[in-house]
Amino acid sequence: EEQEEDVLRELRLFLRNVTERLALDRRFKAFTKPVDIEEVPDYLMVIKKPMDLSTLMTNIDEHKYVTVSEFMSDADLIWQNALEYNPDSDPMDRHIRHRACALKDTVRAIIRDELDEDFERVCEEIKESR
Ligand SMILES: CC(=O)c1csc(NC(=O)C2C[NH2+]C2)n1
DSSP: OHHHHHHHHHHHHHHHHHHHHHHHOGGGGGGSSOOOTTTSTTHHHHOSSOOOHHHHHHHHHTTOOSSHHHHHHHHHHHHHHHHHHOOSSSHHHHHHHHHHHHHHHHHHHHHHHHOOHHHHHHHHHHHHTO
16 A cells, blocks of 8 residues: 555665665775676676676666565675685685675675664565565
């Protein structure tokens, strides 16, 4: 009903704000757009579920997420994929893994500090009811 749509609208506003802040952080530049398959031709052979901050934003606008938890699953793909695709000891791999770990910790810190657990519980109830 209308109150449910009010909750989901507030969820989308929160998720857009989080995603925008991540996309503005220079540490996360490599995660802002889909990996360019022309530049990295083997990427899709290694990474089965690509994800990036611009795709997260599109998903929000397309009402893909009814809970923060669903959003977090896709946000986690971004840094998980980077750790998987960059496992080596060479400095470039280490650099992007460092940034992937910073992304993981930053997302969790924002959610812990700024998401009311009662709000997420209401979102989960809406999801179960559909
Ligand atoms: C987004 C992401 O994880 C990414 C983009 S390029 C890259 N890695 C490299 O270009 C090479 C350094 N060793 C492979 N990783």
